[in-house]
Amino acid sequence: MHNFIIWEKELLRTLDKTRKVGTNGFLGICPRVPEHDIMAEGLDWYGWDIYPMGGRNTPQQIAEMADWWRSIAVNRGAEFHVTELQGGPNVRWGYPGFIEGPEIKVWTHQVVAHGAKAILYHQWRTAKFGGETGGFGILNSDGSRTKRLDAIEEAGIEVKKILPELEKRKIYPKAAVAYLRSSDVQTYQEQGPPRNIAGQWEQVRAELGHTHGLDSCQGAYQVLWNYYNPASFIFESNLDKNDINRFSVILLPNPYVLTRNQAENLIEFVKSGGVLITESRFGAKNENAQLHEKPILQEFLGIKSEHIETIDDRIYLPKIRCWAYGFRDLVFDDNDVLLHYKDGFPAIIEKKIGEGKIIYSTFSIFMSIGKSGNERLAEYVRNFLPKPEFFIKDRDHIEMVLWQDDDSPLLYIINHSPSKDKFEVISPEKFVLAKDILSEKTFDIEKGKLTLKLAGRESMALILSQNNF
Structure with a gap:
């Protein structure tokens, strides 16, 4: 199968010598076939399909699969892409719960926080015929706007503000x-x-x-x-x-x-x-x-x-x-x-x-x-693990992902709950200030403790500093 995909890539290269080439898959079916670690070899990107509502995936499960897929791609020198992110409610398979829109915004921030370089949503418009009739669409079947499109556009605006800072940093899992x-x-x-x-x-x-x-x-x-x-x-x-x-x-x-x-x-x-x-x-x-x-x-x-x-x-x-x-x-x-x-x-x-x-x-x-x-x-x-330098307390609904550089780490924080939540971040004491890229607010870090509040289904991207901004 891997040889066939590489053959396809080489065929595409005869037609287009510039665009990045990859393929996609998912972990919902057992990961034994195909062997994804091998499949990503030689591709420019390797794509992951995820339907969080259809699979009733928890934030932890989404994070796990994102980290798994990013690791597969990076291990073989490819970029991690999300090639199908659920854009509308399921039909015919999976849990059929309705998707209003704010959920997609949270999913978008989460996969970007875990290293996704690109996101495609499935699908643009609700299907009018076939096995997916009436489902999955960002837009209604008549092409009219929905709150789902509003949420995706809001997420896009926020991610564009965060991306320049992510590009200065890397994910270094310990x-x-x-x-x-x-x-x-x-x-x-x-x-x-x-x-x-x-x-x-x-x-x-x-x-x-x-x-x-x-x-x-x-x-x-x-x-x-x-x-x-x-x-x-x-x-x-x-x-x-x-x-x-x-x-x-x-x-x-x-x-x-x-x-x-x-x-x-x-x-x-x-x-x-x-x-x-x-x-x-x-x-x-x-x-x-x-x-x-x-x-x-x-x-x-x-x-x-x-x-x-x-x-x-x-x-x-x-x-x-x-x-x-x-x-x-x-x-x-x-x-x-x-x-x-x-x-x-x-x-x-x-x-x-x-x-x-x-x-x-x-x-x-x-x-x-x-x-x-x-x-x-x-x-x-x-309790057997060495305590990490950065971690979050009271973590039932709040997720924090660490992006690092030498002097000013970035903490990507997401509230998965629809309700406002208060939490505490633990960091090395050398950091004294944190600034949120999205709200432009500045917060004091007191002796390695940062107390924060975050509205439901909202995100923040904090840059930490050892001095004043």
Whole structure:
């Protein structure tokens, strides 16, 4: 498929030698096919389609997919484009909730904040026939204006004010989630699709196969979102090339398939001061989807697992009042254990290696984060991370994305709620003033604390200064 796309690009180049060439896709269907990390190679841009209302996506989920897609593009030297952003209500598929307009303005600011270089909205005018009849349009079917168009125009005016400052800065994520496609494929192939089969001990569970990889990545991202924001995604190609040392934190969900080289690079990352948080089945299989004869878990982490079991229902973690789901490594050694299950087996183990540390969960901790009743689990994991220089408190509805340069970082702040909200930003104490590009208001930063209010579904772009503007 990638070869075909490159052939198409070369064909286009015979007709147009100047315009940038790319293609688009989305993460709503499983990311295993195609392999997006490869698909972006050789393209000028790689485009992402997102329908937030149709998918009932939360702000966290939109941020996750934007960071994922930006990472795919940047990893292969391409620009990150949003090639379909929902412009009107869904029909025939997805959630059909009506879109008034202010929602699109918020989505626009969010994808720009996460690094999108271009945005196309789907679609200009409501379709009059076909499978999308009556839906998706920015304009009405007769071509008349709507509040959706008003909101897009307002967003465009604001983004044009912010873009010159973004172009002076870059996104430098300090934390990354690793997506291992080989692990995702192998997990799915072993478990198979959800189905009822007479005589089996249980119905095949999608959370252990079809959706396990995405569920685990989503749980890992939940740890980072609005704390280390933006985050990055890394892929097997990054682990192969040891292209990971620019991060201080790596979260490694579903680490089922690891090559020995990848494991060695992860250990070197930790030795040099990095924090690695990973989970059950760490490197159980090699690149040929065969069990390592000499278990990587034991060789590199010094942890011996007697058996990998599928958790029948759930297991209680009394110390933090949460539940463990998914897979579990049965470990008997009680050294370096931070947390036990109710049945006494080790649940969380800390290994200090060189200047850094590995936090190893013997269960599928990242998948478990998304389970009802486990709201404290993400915060528990977050406590193992070094505190970032900039972060936002009271972050239920407010999102902050950091853009950096040497002297004056920019904080892109978005209120996803329709209601006015008050919040606090924590920054290094050397910064004393913040100026909003949109309102041109100036705010004092007192000993590293900046208290702000933001109207519902509005945004601000704050430039921080160590002196007066």
